[in-house]
Amino acid sequence: MSAQAHASGEDSPTNGTGSALSGESWNDITPDAARRLVVAAVEAFAERGYHATTTRDIAGRAGMSPAALYIHYKTKEELLYQISKVGHLRSLALLSEARDAAAPAADRLATAVRRFVRWHAEYHTTGRVVQYELGALAADHYAEIVALRRRSEDAIRSIIEEGVAAGDFDVPDVSGTTLAVLSLCIDVARWFNPRGRRTPDEVGELYADLVLRMVGAPRQPARP
Amino acid sequence: MSAQAHASGEDSPTNGTGSALSGESWNDITPDAARRLVVAAVEAFAERGYHATTTRDIAGRAGMSPAALYIHYKTKEELLYQISKVGHLRSLALLSEARDAAAPAADRLATAVRRFVRWHAEYHTTGRVVQYELGALAADHYAEIVALRRRSEDAIRSIIEEGVAAGDFDVPDVSGTTLAVLSLCIDVARWFNPRGRRTPDEVGELYADLVLRMVGAPRQPARP
DNA sequence: TCAGTATCTAAGCGCTTGCTCACCCGACGG
DNA sequence: CCGTCGGGTGAGCAAGCGCTTAGATACTGA
The missing domain is CATH 1.10.10.60 (Homeodomain-like)
Structure with a gap:
C-alpha cells in the first residue's frame, strides 16, 4: 500500500478556519x-x-x-445536544474544507476521507455519541442536527460529482456512492478500538485508498 | 407492517442448509x-x-x-438475546453459504455482499437491533454473540484471501479490507429507509459492485 | 365431572430515575 | 466587616422502571 510516511505537514491545504489545530x-x-x-x-x-x-x-x-x-x-438532553452539535460542526468543517481545496477531485476526496476517518478513530467516543445517539435528541434539536448532516453529505457528493464531470471518476450511481462513502467512514466510530492493531492514521490511509477504488479513480497518484 | 412476501427464489446458488427460504x-x-x-x-x-x-x-x-x-x-435481556442470536445465526449462515459455493471468489464475494446487504435493508429493524444493541447483552450472552461475529468475519476474510491467492483480487491489506467490507454492509441497517428511493435489491446490487471495486476485481462479470 | 395445566391479568413492591429545593461556602468590591 | 453572588451540596420528590404475586379463565385428558 501507499507509504504512510507523510510528515506532519501532510495536509491542511486550507486552514482558513483555524480549526485544524484543535484536538478534542x-x-x-x-x-x-x-x-x-x-x-x-x-x-x-x-x-x-x-x-x-x-x-x-x-x-x-x-x-x-x-x-x-x-x-x-438544564437537562441531560441538553448535554447530548451540545456534544452532538459541536461534533457535527466539526465534521462539516472538515469535509467542507476538503471540498473547497484547490486540487483535483481525487486528491480532495482522499483528503476528506482521510481526515474524516481519522477524526472518527481518534475521537471514537465522541464519534459514537455524535453518530449513534441522534435518536435521543428532542425534536427541534434533532431537526437542526439533521440539517447539518445533510450539508456534510452534500460536501462529499459535490466532490464526487466534480470528479465525474472532470472524467476522473467512474461512478454509475453518484448519490448511492455518496451514501456508501459516508456510511463507511461513519461506521469507523463503532468498531475502532484504540488498543487494536491500527492507528487512526493507518485507518485513514486505508480508507482513502478504498474510497478511491470505489469511485474508480486511477490508482493513487504519487504524493509529494 | 413488514410485508414478508419476498419472492424467495431469486438467487440461492447453494441451498444446502435449507435456510434460504425463511424471510423474517x-x-x-x-x-x-x-x-x-x-x-x-x-x-x-x-x-x-x-x-x-x-x-x-x-x-x-x-x-x-x-x-x-x-x-x-425470564427477563427483558433474554428477549434481546433471542433476537440477537437468531439474527447473528442468520447472518453467519448467509455468509458461510456464499463462501462455500463452487464459484470464483469474485462471484462469491458479490453474492455474499448482495445477500448480506439485502437482508440488512429488508429487515433493517432486526438488523438495527442485532448490530447496534449488542452492548446491552449480559456478559455471557455477549461473549457468545461475539464468537458468532468472529466467524462471520472469517467467512468474508476467507473469500478475499482466496481471491488474492487466485490472482483475482488486488488487496494490499486483507484484514483491513475485510473489516471495511463488513462495516459497510452492516451500516446499511442504520441508514436504510424503506420509504427511501432504493429497494433492498438495488442497494445490494450497488454494494456488490462497490465491494468488487474495493478488492480490485476486474469489472463485474455479466450475471445470468 | 373435575383436577391439572397453560395462559393471562390487576395490583403493586422495591428501587432508580431525572430533576428540584433549601441551604452552604469562599472570593471580592465597597 | 459585610452583602452578594457564582458555584456547590444533601436530601428528597414524583414518576417510572423491571419484575412478582395472587388469582381468574379457558382448555385438556381421565
Missing part, C-alpha cells in the same frame, strides 16, 4: 466544571448509550454531586 | 404469544433502543399485559 474541541467551554461535565458525558454516553447513562453517573465522573449538573445544563 | 425468521417461535413478543420487541428496540424501551411498551405492542411477558421470557 471541548477546550473553549467555560467554566471548567461545565467542560468536565461534557467530557464525562461523552465518555458515559459512548460506553453505555444515552438512555443507559444516569445523571448521577455523569456528575460522578466529573467529580461533583448530581445536583451540580443542573447549574450548567 | 420468527415464524418457528411458539407459542404465538412468544412470537408476537419478539416481533414487538424488535420494533421497539429498533425504534428507541434497548434501554429506552420498557417492558410495558413491548407487552402493549404485543397486545397483552406487562406481566404476560414474563411467562415467555
Whole structure:
C-alpha cells in the first residue's frame, strides 16, 4: 500500500478556519466544571448509550454531586445536544474544507476521507455519541442536527460529482456512492478500538485508498 | 407492517442448509404469544433502543399485559438475546453459504455482499437491533454473540484471501479490507429507509459492485 | 365431572430515575 | 466587616422502571 510516511505537514491545504489545530474541541467551554461535565458525558454516553447513562453517573465522573449538573445544563438532553452539535460542526468543517481545496477531485476526496476517518478513530467516543445517539435528541434539536448532516453529505457528493464531470471518476450511481462513502467512514466510530492493531492514521490511509477504488479513480497518484 | 412476501427464489446458488427460504425468521417461535413478543420487541428496540424501551411498551405492542411477558421470557435481556442470536445465526449462515459455493471468489464475494446487504435493508429493524444493541447483552450472552461475529468475519476474510491467492483480487491489506467490507454492509441497517428511493435489491446490487471495486476485481462479470 | 395445566391479568413492591429545593461556602468590591 | 453572588451540596420528590404475586379463565385428558 501507499507509504504512510507523510510528515506532519501532510495536509491542511486550507486552514482558513483555524480549526485544524484543535484536538478534542471541548477546550473553549467555560467554566471548567461545565467542560468536565461534557467530557464525562461523552465518555458515559459512548460506553453505555444515552438512555443507559444516569445523571448521577455523569456528575460522578466529573467529580461533583448530581445536583451540580443542573447549574450548567438544564437537562441531560441538553448535554447530548451540545456534544452532538459541536461534533457535527466539526465534521462539516472538515469535509467542507476538503471540498473547497484547490486540487483535483481525487486528491480532495482522499483528503476528506482521510481526515474524516481519522477524526472518527481518534475521537471514537465522541464519534459514537455524535453518530449513534441522534435518536435521543428532542425534536427541534434533532431537526437542526439533521440539517447539518445533510450539508456534510452534500460536501462529499459535490466532490464526487466534480470528479465525474472532470472524467476522473467512474461512478454509475453518484448519490448511492455518496451514501456508501459516508456510511463507511461513519461506521469507523463503532468498531475502532484504540488498543487494536491500527492507528487512526493507518485507518485513514486505508480508507482513502478504498474510497478511491470505489469511485474508480486511477490508482493513487504519487504524493509529494 | 413488514410485508414478508419476498419472492424467495431469486438467487440461492447453494441451498444446502435449507435456510434460504425463511424471510423474517420468527415464524418457528411458539407459542404465538412468544412470537408476537419478539416481533414487538424488535420494533421497539429498533425504534428507541434497548434501554429506552420498557417492558410495558413491548407487552402493549404485543397486545397483552406487562406481566404476560414474563411467562415467555425470564427477563427483558433474554428477549434481546433471542433476537440477537437468531439474527447473528442468520447472518453467519448467509455468509458461510456464499463462501462455500463452487464459484470464483469474485462471484462469491458479490453474492455474499448482495445477500448480506439485502437482508440488512429488508429487515433493517432486526438488523438495527442485532448490530447496534449488542452492548446491552449480559456478559455471557455477549461473549457468545461475539464468537458468532468472529466467524462471520472469517467467512468474508476467507473469500478475499482466496481471491488474492487466485490472482483475482488486488488487496494490499486483507484484514483491513475485510473489516471495511463488513462495516459497510452492516451500516446499511442504520441508514436504510424503506420509504427511501432504493429497494433492498438495488442497494445490494450497488454494494456488490462497490465491494468488487474495493478488492480490485476486474469489472463485474455479466450475471445470468 | 373435575383436577391439572397453560395462559393471562390487576395490583403493586422495591428501587432508580431525572430533576428540584433549601441551604452552604469562599472570593471580592465597597 | 459585610452583602452578594457564582458555584456547590444533601436530601428528597414524583414518576417510572423491571419484575412478582395472587388469582381468574379457558382448555385438556381421565
